[in-house]
Amino acid sequence: ESSVDSICNTTGAQLGVIDIIVHNAGITRDKTIANMPEHFWDQVININLSRVLDINRALIEKKLLANNARIICISSISGIAGNFGQSNYACSKAGIASYVEAMSQHTADQGLQGLTINAIAPGFIETDMTQRIPLLTRELGRRMNALSQGGLPLDIAEGVSFFSRPDANALNGNVLRICGLSLLGK
Structure with a gap:
């Protein structure tokens, strides 16, 4: 609950304004919706979605974003295609x-000079989190794209770098799929 104030206070005191912010915090609390405790739903929605909106709102209100700032949010292929047992995660x-698309249209109305907001939707990425997935499920995740392999965290970092560039000022409201042409989703 205190993360928004903490981020704004630290930013104001140490940086003045932010040029680039990447919203990459996220959790999973997987269960089928019929077996999902309410607090699992709430935790995932709060951390993965609500805090992003709260932080951005506070940064804008307190004028802590520089001119031409870049906001990059991490979405997921699960948010595009859904995933069994992850209704809370997919929803977040x-x-x-959807927020990135709506916010990109709203930034001009708020007089935020040159601010862009975009998202990246990773597919199966080889991380500590995916290493905890059961072997068969993990192998299916790796093979469910045209490359038949999982992506790397570096692939996501390259997408963040792409959206962060000063000459990316015409990129606003986009969701970049970094998924090896996943068979899931549109």
Whole structure:
């Protein structure tokens, strides 16, 4: 609950304004919706979606974003295509994708000079989190794209770098799929 104030206070004191912010915090609390405790739903929605909106709102209100600032949010292929047992996660990541589109249209109305907001929707990425997935499920995740392999965290970092460039000022409201042409989703 205190993350928004903490981020704004630290930013104001140490940086003045932010040029680039990447919203990459996220959690999973997987269960089928019939077996999902309410607090699992709430935790995922709060961390993956609500805090992103709260932080951005506070940064804008307190004028802590520089001119031409870049906001990059991490969504997911699960937010585009859904995923069994991850209705809360998929909902939060679909919310991020929709928020980015809506917010990109709203930034000009707020007089935020040159601010862009975009999202990245990773597919199966080889991380500590995916290493905890059961072997068969993990192998299916790796093979469910045209490359038949999982992506790397570096692939996501390259997408963040792409959206962060000064000459990316015409990129606003986009969701970039970094998924090896996943068979899931549109």
